[in-house]
Amino acid sequence: MSVLVVGSTALDSIKTPKSENPRLLGGSASHAAVAASFFGPVKLVGVVGQDFPKRYIELYGRHKIDLEGLQILPGKTFHWSGEYEANMNNRRTLLTELGVFETFSPALPLPYQKSPFVLLANIAPSLQHHVLDQMVRPKFVAADTMDLWLNIALNDLLKLLKRLDAFVLNDSEAHQLTKEDNVFAALKKLHKLGPKYVVIKKGSHGSILSGPRGFFICPAYPLHKVVDPTGAGDSFVGGMMGYLAARRGSIEDNIRRAMVYGSVVASFCCEGFGLLRTTKVTRAQIERRVKELEALTAF
Amino acid sequence: MSVLVVGSTALDSIKTPKSENPRLLGGSASHAAVAASFFGPVKLVGVVGQDFPKRYIELYGRHKIDLEGLQILPGKTFHWSGEYEANMNNRRTLLTELGVFETFSPALPLPYQKSPFVLLANIAPSLQHHVLDQMVRPKFVAADTMDLWLNIALNDLLKLLKRLDAFVLNDSEAHQLTKEDNVFAALKKLHKLGPKYVVIKKGSHGSILSGPRGFFICPAYPLHKVVDPTGAGDSFVGGMMGYLAARRGSIEDNIRRAMVYGSVVASFCCEGFGLLRTTKVTRAQIERRVKELEALTAF
Numbered sequence: 300m301s302v303l304v305v306g307s308t309a310l311d312s313i314k315t316p317k318s319e320n321p322r323l324l325g326g327s328a329s330h331a332a333v334a335a336s337f338f339g340p341v342k343l344v345g346v347v348g349q350d351f352p353k354r355y356i357e358l359y360g361r362h363k364i365d366l367e368g369l370q371i372l373p374g375k376t377f378h379w380s381g382e383y384e385a386n387m388n389n390r391r392t393l394l395t396e397l398g399v400f401e402t403f404s405p406a407l408p409l410p411y412q413k414s415p416f417v418l419l420a421n422i423a424p425s426l427q428h429h430v431l432d433q434m435v436r437p438k439f440v441a442a443d444t445m446d447l448w449l450n451i452a453l454n455d456l457l458k459l460l461k462r463l464d465a466f467v468l469n470d471s472e473a474h475q476l477t478k479e480d481n482v483f484a485a486l487k488k489l490h491k492l493g494p495k496y497v498v499i500k501k502g503s504h505g506s507i508l509s510g511p512r513g514f515f516i517c518p519a520y521p522l523h524k525v526v527d528p529t530g531a532g533d534s535f536v537g538g539m540m541g542y543l544a545a546r547r548g549s550i551e552d553n554i555r556r557a558m559v560y561g562s563v564v565a566s567f568c569c570e571g572f573g574l575l576r577t578t579k580v581t582r583a584q585i586e587r588r589v590k591e592l593e594a595l596t597a598f
Numbered sequence: 599m600s601v602l603v604v605g606s607t608a609l610d611s612i613k614t615p616k617s618e619n620p621r622l623l624g625g626s627a628s629h630a631a632v633a634a635s636f637f638g639p640v641k642l643v644g645v646v647g648q649d650f651p652k653r654y655i656e657l658y659g660r661h662k663i664d665l666e667g668l669q670i671l672p673g674k675t676f677h678w679s680g681e682y683e684a685n686m687n688n689r690r691t692l693l694t695e696l697g698v699f700e701t702f703s704p705a706l707p708l709p710y711q712k713s714p715f716v717l718l719a720n721i722a723p724s725l726q727h728h729v730l731d732q733m734v735r736p737k738f739v740a741a742d743t744m745d746l747w748l749n750i751a752l753n754d755l756l757k758l759l760k761r762l763d764a765f766v767l768n769d770s771e772a773h774q775l776t777k778e779d780n781v782f783a784a785l786k787k788l789h790k791l792g793p794k795y796v797v798i799k800k801g802s803h804g805s806i807l808s809g810p811r812g813f814f815i816c817p818a819y820p821l822h823k824v825v826d827p828t829g830a831g832d833s834f835v836g837g838m839m840g841y842l843a844a845r846r847g848s849i850e851d852n853i854r855r856a857m858v859y860g861s862v863v864a865s866f867c868c869e870g871f872g873l874l875r876t877t878k879v880t881r882a883q884i885e886r887r888v889k890e891l892e893a894l895t896a897f
Contacts, residue, residue: 386779480685482802483822503781504803505815516804516894518815523782555897595815596895598854 300438301340301365302544303411304332304537305430306420307400308345308369312380313529313572314393320527323573324355325379327420327443330533333574334564335418335541336362337582342411344368344430346403348376358578367408374399387525407433416544419463420533421445424455431462439543439550441465441496443536449475457492464550465496467536473499482507483514496554498539500532508558512551517558518596520566520588527572531565534577538564556589563588599737600639600664601843602710603631603836604729605719606699607644607668611679612826612871613692619826622872623654624678626719626742629832632873633863634717634840635661636881641710643667643729645702647675657877666707673698686824706732715843718762719832720744723754730761738842738849740764740795742835748774756791763849764795766835772798781806782813795853797838799831807857811850816857817895819865819887826871830864833876837863855888862887 311325328345335341342365349371359366375398383390405426412435419427419442427442434440442463448456449472460466466489470482476492479485482499486509489497496510503522508515539554539561546553563585570576610624627644634640641664648670658665674697682689704725711734718726718741726741733739741762747755748771759765765788769781775791778784781798785808788796795809802821807814838853838860845852862884869875 388779480687481822481824483820487822501803504800507820514820514894515897516817516820517897518895521782521806521813521815523780523786525780559897593897595813596817598814598816598858598892 300415300544301342302335302416302418302540303342303344303368303414304328304335304418304420304540305344305405305426306331306418306422306533307377308343308347309377309379309400310351311529311573312378312394313527314380314382315387315527316385318572320572322352322378323575324358325530325573326377327422327530327533329574330530330568330577331418331420331537331540332359332364333362333577334534334537334561334568335544336364337538337564337580337585338541338560339545341365341541342368342414344405344407344411346370346372346399346405348372348374348399351376358574362578368405368411370403370406372399381529383527387528405430415439416540417441418536418540419443419459420536424448424452424459427459428455428462439464441467441536441540443467443532444472446472446475460493463494465498466494467498467500469500469502469532486514496550498536498558500535502528502531506535506558506562508554510551510554515555515558517555517562518592520563520592521595522566522569525569526576528569529573531568534568535561535565537561559589559592560585563592599714599843600641601634601715601717601839602641602643602667602713603627603634603717603719603839604643604704604726605630605717605721605832606676607642607646608676608678609650610828610872611677611693612828613679613681614686614826615684617871619871621651621677622874623657624829624872625676626721626829626832628873629829629867629876630717630719630836630839631658631663632661632876633833633836633860633867634843635663636837636863636879636884637840637859638844640664640840641667641713643704643706643710645669645671645698645704647671647673647698650675657873661877667704667710669702669705671698680828682826686827704729714738715839716740717835717839718742718758719835723747723751723758726758727754727761738763740766740835740839742766742831743771745771745774759792762793764797765793766797766799768799768801768831785813795849797857799834801827801830805834805857805861807853809850809853814854814857816854816861817891819862819891820894821865821868824868825875827868828872830867833867834860834864836860858888858891859884862891
């Protein structure tokens, strides 16, 4: 089955102490859509300006991502620029130019409205709502978010949580939202806000699922070097949703393995700037890392 | 087979925003010895003063810990006092009274010198050396440490590393010792310092083993509430060594499961002040949490 992905489609300029990488393909929807594409068909909802490089359209095409829902509008593509410190943990935003994103209103083509799997990748909760409003009985809806929306659109986000099957966020956002230091106590509170499944991402420490069958402790793939973690969280949730949509059987039965696949795609994402590494990955390489993770966690 | 445990035997006064717990049984050797005792015989090497409460001698006795190597000297028992913040993550030391520990020189009774498994729990590296000097061909030697020794006894510690089979330390200590932010890069450097097995403890994020068969990602047991993490690291390594000593078969074959058992004993340790919870645990309760961890990590 196909996954509909809505989120940001952007140009990312990423600086580290060692290099500058201007105008890479970025944005939550780009990372999530490419990650999901390893497993099955993906429909993209987003907006770019007329400056959006043709080679990025071709890149989506190579991943067989349906672009009927990608608006190309007069104006500039959303441009984010950030700088990482030497340890690649701390980053600061240098520049945010919203461009055509400022007035973006996602309009779903008819064939999109019946997509069974919906991934509301990181974007303003009002836009996530707007996409959901257009969907016809989706089978499984997941959303990601970021601290910005907790700060400036908390009410929209809280309303959104009641419309989700799964909510994915990182540990600091979980702490901010629930005021709980303990991740398991936070998960309990997050369920009360609506979602049946909650996934807390902990970067290199892996992730934790809480669902009807209890907790799942999902490992991160061991990386000796992180080149650029931008988009890793989006790749994780994209890979997870792509795998879920591609499998027969119940969500319950598949979601743990789906997280492991997401974790593996995220590991590739971290090994190159932007999408440079992810777009070179093969399904066989993904399977190999999943097998490795099985061996790395067996006892 | 039996485990020899050397380390500190102390009285801990632990303050939190909600309660004060004066003069609990504490110290790295106390936590490690009790943790190891769930799996087989333990010999304790340590020193206490004449003020050491009889009930703590009885507590060791209930865990069948051999006390022939525990010196009772004129003077006061080592007393540590610390205060935790509300989130139980940050603590500060209020007081350290070395007492009889100041001039401690571990002298091993003859039957101790042939112990096959040796755990050099956290204590000055010079004392860890002194114990090793008295051992007759031990089968497996593991050591734990703390940041204090990295700061004031680094040379002794570096020499010790060449005498170990396994070195156990936490992630911030690994970073301090190797200057590596990345835990897997740090593990590589730590092997070069001597030990065949290196275990990095990451608190609630679990632990990582690096050994001849590669990495093992060991989960932490999910706790909804941490009452007091003092001694959790000592319990982890004590449980690990106790399990290893009790099993037939090679270290390679058993060390992953040993870490999981250590992780479970550490989880109980965190559920009460000092050793209050650990000393009430049964082997059956430990087995139940190990089974739970199997289920929590399967995919």
